[in-house]
Amino acid sequence: MNVTNSAFSSNFLYQIQKLESQQSTLQNEAATGLKVSSPEDNPGVMNDVLKLQTQASANTQYQSNITAVQNSANTASDALNSLQTLVEQAGEIATNAVGVTSSTQLSTYATQVGQLIQQALQIANSQDANNNYLFGGTANGAAPFTAATDASGNATAVTYNGNTSVNQIKIAPGLTVTAQSPGENSTGSGAEGVFADSRTGADVFSHLIALQQDLASGNTSAISSTDQPNLHKDEDNVVTQIGGNAVLQSTLEAAGNVASQNGTSIDTQMSNDTNADLATTLTQLSQAQTAYQAALESGTMVMNTTLLNYLQ
Amino acid sequence: MLGLFGTLDMGARSLGVQQEEMSVAGQNLANVSNTAYAEEQLDISESAPVETMAGGEGGGVQVNSISSSRDPLLDIQIQAEGSASASLTAQQSSLQNAEAYLDEQISASSSSTAPDSANGLASNLSNLFGAFQALPNDPSSSSLRGNAVTYAQQVAQQFNQVSSQLSTVQGNLNTSIKNDVASSNQDLSDIATLNVQIAAAQNSGGGAAQLVDQREQILENLSGYANISTTAQSNGTVDVSIGGVTMVSGGAVADTLQAVDPGNGNVQVREANGGQAVTLTGGSIEGELTARDGALADLQNGLNTLASSLITSVNGIYSKGYDEYGNTGQNLFTGSSASDIGVNTNVVKDPKQFQAAGAAGDSGDSSVALALGDLGSQNVPGLNGQTFSGYYANTVSNLGYSIATVNEKLDNSQTVTQMLTNERASTSGVSVDTEMTNLIQYQKAYEASAELISTLNQMLQTAVQMKSS
Numbered sequence: 001m002n003v004t005n006s007a008f009s010s011n012f013l014y015q016i017q018k019l020e021s022q023q024s025t026l027q028n029e030a031a032t033g034l035k036v037s038s039p040e041d042n043p044g045v046m047n048d049v050l051k052l053q054t055q056a057s058a059n060t061q062y063q064s065n066i067t068a069v070q071n072s073a074n075t076a077s078d079a080l081n082s083l084q085t086l087v088e089q090a091g092e093i094a095t096n097a098v099g100v101t102s103s104t105q106l107s108t109y110a111t112q113v114g115q116l117i118q119q120a121l122q123i124a125n126s127q128d129a130n131n132n133y134l135f136g137g138t139a140n141g142a143a144p145f146t147a148a149t150d151a152s153g154n155a156t157a158v159t160y161n162g163n164t165s166v167n168q169i170k171i172a173p174g175l176t177v178t179a180q181s182p183g184e185n186s187t188g189s190g191a192e193g194v195f196a197d198s199r200t201g202a203d204v205f206s207h208l209i210a211l212q213q214d215l216a217s218g219n220t221s222a223i224s225s226t227d228q229p230n231l232h233k234d235e236d237n238v239v240t241q242i243g244g245n246a247v248l249q250s251t252l253e254a255a256g257n258v259a260s261q262n263g264t265s266i267d268t269q270m271s272n273d274t275n276a277d278l279a280t281t282l283t284q285l286s287q288a289q290t291a292y293q294a295a296l297e298s299g300t301m302v303m304n305t306t307l308l309n310y311l312q
Numbered sequence: 313m314l315g316l317f318g319t320l321d322m323g324a325r326s327l328g329v330q331q332e333e334m335s336v337a338g339q340n341l342a343n344v345s346n347t348a349y350a351e352e353q354l355d356i357s358e359s360a361p362v363e364t365m366a367g368g369e370g371g372g373v374q375v376n377s378i379s380s381s382r383d384p385l386l387d388i389q390i391q392a393e394g395s396a397s398a399s400l401t402a403q404q405s406s407l408q409n410a411e412a413y414l415d416e417q418i419s420a421s422s423s424s425t426a427p428d429s430a431n432g433l434a435s436n437l438s439n440l441f442g443a444f445q446a447l448p449n450d451p452s453s454s455s456l457r458g459n460a461v462t463y464a465q466q467v468a469q470q471f472n473q474v475s476s477q478l479s480t481v482q483g484n485l486n487t488s489i490k491n492d493v494a495s496s497n498q499d500l501s502d503i504a505t506l507n508v509q510i511a512a513a514q515n516s517g518g519g520a521a522q523l524v525d526q527r528e529q530i531l532e533n534l535s536g537y538a539n540i541s542t543t544a545q546s547n548g549t550v551d552v553s554i555g556g557v558t559m560v561s562g563g564a565v566a567d568t569l570q571a572v573d574p575g576n577g578n579v580q581v582r583e584a585n586g587g588q589a590v591t592l593t594g595g596s597i598e599g600e601l602t603a604r605d606g607a608l609a610d611l612q613n614g615l616n617t618l619a620s621s622l623i624t625s626v627n628g629i630y631s632k633g634y635d636e637y638g639n640t641g642q643n644l645f646t647g648s649s650a651s652d653i654g655v656n657t658n659v660v661k662d663p664k665q666f667q668a669a670g671a672a673g674d675s676g677d678s679s680v681a682l683a684l685g686d687l688g689s690q691n692v693p694g695l696n697g698q699t700f701s702g703y704y705a706n707t708v709s710n711l712g713y714s715i716a717t718v719n720e721k722l723d724n725s726q727t728v729t730q731m732l733t734n735e736r737a738s739t740s741g742v743s744v745d746t747e748m749t750n751l752i753q754y755q756k757a758y759e760a761s762a763e764l765i766s767t768l769n770q771m772l773q774t775a776v777q778m779k780s781s
Binding site for chain 2: 044062138165170
């Protein structure tokens with residue numbers, strides 16, 4: 001084949017442009033550490049990455065939700081434990097009062113129960129870190145429990161202002177939980193009320209007020225026949241709630257572990273899809289550079305030499 | 313026998329021929345870097361012999377014509393491959409523009425996180441559904457409500473921006489099509505003019521190599537705009553047709569291309585005489601039409617479908633929710649497509665109007681926000697049963713496949729063009745070494761002829777002196 005000057009220079013340019021393009025691609029891979037950066041580089045990988053990053057984003061949100069629910073669940077757990085202690089104390093007072101005839105002693109017990117009622121009110125109006133009421137259901141605008149008092153400041157009735165709904169939070173695909181419990185549920189369905197529930201017969205405030213009133217009036221027979229069994233129902237109900245909280249905490253922990261593993265797995269998959277093998281990339285870059293230098297040197301050597309160099 | 317004067321005349325003709333040879337070599341050397349140039353040769357032959365008693369005696373040398381070593385088959389192949397390359401280059405350029413506007417570029421934001429595409433719509437959509445999912449953590453939180461509204465605005469703005477930029481790309485393609493059609497028509501006119509000149513030159517017996525070179529350059533330029541087929545005529549002219557329609561016949565422009573806007577802004581190409589559509593299979597015009605009506609239209613349609621489904625799905629749930637004031641019935645998104653999707657200005661001004669609750673006055677309820685968050689992982693019937701992110705990922709990767717295919721084809725086409733160009737250069741190109749060798753030969757021949765004339769001159773002087781003495 002006859003190699004003319006234009007054929008040689010055009011071939012030479014084509015070769016060095018190819019090598020330049022190859023070097024540019026490899027240099028970009030080495031600098032970013034990525035073998036894929038735009039859709040045209042590898043459409044299949046881009047498709048995977050876009051889907052995976054959506055999963056990663058959802059997973060991160062699940063983890064954030066799990067942490068938030070865990071905080072609320074911890075606050076709820078503290079409140080429920082306090083309530084259990086309080087109901088036990090009321091039970092002890094009731095037990096101690098049975099058989100006591102001293103009106104002074106009974107009056108002292110009545111005062112103690114009055115204090116327990118106030119503490120119970122504080123627990124009932126507990127708020128989480130976001131100032132949302134834990135035991136008001138989804139009616140969050142005002143404190144869920146308000147007390148009516150008599151002239152001497154003793155509670156005569158406690159009204160529930162909340163509702164029986166709870167706000168669900170998603171912590172995994174297809175799994176929603178809540179750290180909320182309604183304070184009261186007399187509907188016979190839905191989440192059980194913490195302080196009062198028609199299904200278990202629990203009604204902490206009514207039972208404490210009745211106890212206080214029976215203590216004040218010296219009606220010890222009512223204490224043993226009615227108040228003590230009622231307080232047992234309240235305690236059983238609280239224990240059930242504490243059990244539910246423990247189940248929730250363990251669900252959250254398990255979901256947190258799964259989300260963490262999912263996050264690692266998604267990250268690994270995305271990295272495997274996109275990360276360049278630096279050893280291979282750098283070796284290929286070195287080869288391309290050598291070829292480029294060789295092409296330049298040999299090309300300019302050939303182009304600089306013509307018959308003219310030898311004609312005088 | 314020629315005699316001294318006859319031989320002197322032969323020497324003089326030889327000098328003229330060597331000068332002409334030098335001139336042709338000079339022309340070749342001058343065009344050494346002109347890729348469309350075909351090496352010229354001086355066709356010479358022995359002059360008619362003079363009949364003598366001893367038989368025919370050589371009459372020296374004479375010039376017949378200047379010819380060029382052009383291979384018409386190679387020229388046609390280069391034109392065809394040029395059409396293919398130009399089409400693919402036009403497609404590559406516009407599709408890569410669209411790809412850049414989508415802004416889906418994978419990068420590693422830090423060494424501790426996996427590489428992802430953080431700026432495009434995929435990320436915006438994830439953020440939006442994440443904000444919906446976060447709202448149940450504190451339904452009355454103004455910052456969480458504000459986040460949801462802000463991310464909804466970001467999604468809408470990204471849709472608007474990409475849609476507008478794609479429209480700009482399509483608008484630019486329409487302008488390019490019009491310009492390329494005008495340039496093609498100019499080339500057709502120039503070819504017809506050159507045909508007239510070449511036919512005239514051939515008719516008068518002169519050479520037309522330079523004119524043929526010029527015409528070949530224009531034909532190759534034209535093949536960059538549209539796929540052409542050429543038919544060489546015996547008088548040296550070339551007929552040109554595009555998509556089966558004769559455009560140049562001999563020295564006349566028989567028809568031209570026309571870019572017509574059918575009313576929707578997307579110009580179509582047809583032949584001017586009959587108004588019929590021209591079938592284009594190559595050239596930049598075809599590439600521009602293919603990109604505009606193919607991958608770009610698919611991308612634009614994909615984004616519109618996605619935006620429309622998002623608007624319908626989100627509003628369908630959101631409008632049934634209640635805001636913090638107990639009001640309901642508003643939509644979150646306005647508009648109906650990627651170009652006009654927006655966010656309800658009321659909720660932008662006051663995020664408390666975000667309808668997150670399932671019942672009036674239930675400020676702690678966020679069942680609607682929860683349902684909105686669930687939309688992100690649900691298969692949507694309007695998106696062929698895919699999720700929003702899945703549909704979008706497929707739309708982006710479809711564009712990626714289109715570009716990758718064009719890149720590969722263009723790479724192959726450029727390799728073929730390079731091979732053909734090399735082949736043509738080897739047969740028609742100029743070699744400096746060859747021309748320099750020829751120059752030496754011509755120089756020596758010239759010196760020899762001059763020496764012949766000088767010798768004859770001395771012989772003539774001798775003959776004259778013989779007579780005078």
